[in-house]
Amino acid sequence: MAFRVLLLCAVLFCVASSHDSPERAFALSTTEGSRAEEDLTGEAVVEDELDPEDQQVFHPTHEWQVVRPGQAVPAGLHVRLNLQSGINEARLPDTEATAQKRVKQEHRLGLDPSLYTPQGLKRALAKLKEDMNADAPEEKTRKEDLKQRFRPIEELKQEFERLHMNIESDFQIMARLIKILNSSTSTVEQKSAALYDLEYYVHQVDNAQDLLPLGGLQLVVNGLNSTEPLLRERSAFVLGSALSSNPRVQVKAMEGGALQKLLVILATEQPLPVKKKALFALSSMLRQFPYAQQQFLRLGGLDVLKGLSRERGAQTLSVRVVTLLYDLMVEKQILLDDGKYNELGSEKIQQYSQVDLAEAIQDQGWCTLISDLLGVPDHDHREKVLQTLNVLLSTCREPFRTNGQLNTTLDILRKEYEDLVKEEKNDGDDDGYFKELHNLVIDFTEGLR
Template sequence: MSHWASILSTAAKVNLLILVVSAVFSWSSLSDRVPEFALTKLEESDIKDDSRKEPITEDDADPEDLEVFYPTHQWQTIRPGQAVPAGSHVRLNLQTGDREAKLPDSENGKSDTREERRKRLGKVDVDSNAFTSQELKKVLAKMKESEKAERKAHEEEVRKKFRPIEQLKEEFEKLNVKMETDYEIMVKLIGKFNSSASTLDEKVAALYDLEYYVHQVDNAKDFLSMGGLQLMINGLNSTEAVLKEHAAFVLGAALSSNPKVQIEAIEGGALQKLLVILATEQPLAVKKKALFALSSMLRHFPYAQQQFLKLGGLQVLRSLFRQKGVETLHVRVVTLLYDLIVEKMLLEDSQHGDQMEEKIQQYRQVKLVPAVVEQDWCVVVSNLLAMPEHDTREKVLKTVGVLMAFCKERYRGDQALSTTLSLLRSEYEELAAEEQREGDKDGYFKELLGSVNTIIQELR
């Protein structure tokens, strides 16, 4: 009996030794695993599933499975590249800066069942009760398939809302073919105006559109190169008043601040034709546009100003003050004279280099002020102070102030001017005082009052 007891004792010791060695080997093997498995906590129930089959060992697992994070009810660090199952709680550890995750707590304080965890992981049906690496792999695959399906559905929805880029390119190419440059548009408008098949309304419409385009300096130069400028000059001879009016309008727009066009226009005879329109019986609208074109030609162009005086242009403008029905042009004429006189004065008083010497010499040949004094423009201008519009008075006061150096003796002997200035001072004193009462210390009427007082002071 003691012999059998000894054998049993020896066998038990051997079994115990085998268990210890197995445990040590198992622990060593787990320690040598990648960090993801070192952080994995397996419950005893997870060692075997309901079918009592052994779980897949590390040697049998796919390398991709090692990147799966296995959450427990304790916070664990998530290593870079690990996939966290859906439904897990994730937080940032502010002390270590690591991201951590765990299984969510159940509402009743008890651990979630495997079935509940299985639902959170994407409702994937598995045979075992444990979350093995293969199960998580299936879940991730399911999630990828779901995301792929959603992305595909989104792409289909976008395709329905937006047209393909190839179709858009084709449409843009078609649009570019139909787009016309300003040059092409002006060519068509000139052709319409010059065509004998066009009606009067069509020609007027073409001129109206041309005026818009030739305002730009480059367009005006193109307009000149395509022969449009000469057509407008010839249009000033038209028997149709409305064509004269709009031809002068286009001409004035092209001439504004464009020296090249100004030179071509005066060489093409535009100055003479404009003066003829202003000197003869014409509708007011025609004369108004002709005066606009004349002003555009003369400003900042001393050669044109010199030719203007030689052709008797100042007398033509003077005659407008004797014509009936053109009173609205009087202020425009006075404003033009003021601009031309001040333009020359500013150039002579300013510092300039050698490049401006030629232009200054041209201005010195323009004897505008002597002609103004000789033709008694001093009185013509001052008489306009009797007009009731404040805007008109403002422009006339500025012109009288400029002419004061040349017309002082003439103004001192003008009793009508003295009376007008006294009336204006009284009127603007009251208006300026009213402005101050309203809180406007530097108002419009105070400025006009200052101009009146300056002229009165200089005439004493």
């Protein structure tokens, strides 16, 4: 392509040069450029032409030949300047037969003889410019593909601006939900939906703490007294999620009377879903909060939980109660065993020292109540009961030993889990789940001796 451009430019140059002198019709005589020589006096003498004896004769043919410096070119030849080498070339004009032969050869090579006229060269150069500016089909396809895959930057900027205007922060969303809860014109369905959405946000510690300046925590605590069971249930659910591992919210909830309201729900007749969520909120309130544990015992919380575990059809609640008691006892035991009391501060140490949950469990008859739960059929429930029995072993040893039903249940469980362990081993599992349960049964049985 580059060679064709150079060739076209050269021919155009020759045509333009001869256009003003038609009589020459490309017949150019060239001589070696005149050189200036200095004579002895220092003046320059210009030789207008060479002596005929010093000139070499150029013998043209119908093929292009190099014109050497000093060669005389006969008139009537076609002359061109090779732009690649910078050398003059000349040849004889084509006869009619030679011209036809050359035209055929150029057609075979894809060349158009009309290109070598001034008009043809102009058209060729114009077309070349258009081709350079025009995209190839592949390039057009690529650009169309990019347009479909990517949106213009200006359109994206406008879209982001619109999105930015509509984006709400968690704080703003919570403020809007709390406004619905606090409105006297909101329906039960609207408040229920607001509590449902609010529970999602308060899982995060920072969002739960944002309930305090927004006044949302007290609204949720007050919702525990709602006359609508659904609102009581969802208020307890939001409260439990906000209290989990969040000491600041735990303190504010205690100050707002949440503990007393939760105990009232658990001690009175309520739908089962309401009691489940209330027990969840109570568990979140008591964990890692010794002051709340102390107040729980003072308000008769163990009696409330004992009544809850005796309700008909409340077996799931009973296991959750046992799990809560187990967690509270292990929490204090771990702190004592690991020597972490010094890291808690004097006030919290004093609060933990006033919480004697194990003694309260023995005094209020929980030893027999918990051991009776060992007969539940669910393996997961049995695991939690066995863990609690092992923790209470030192406190409830005598009630456990004198409980004939407990000893019978332990024998049954030992044989059951021995068979299940054998099945696990046959399946290639030497340390399976049932082996853990079997070990719990063995440890507790040996601890009773």
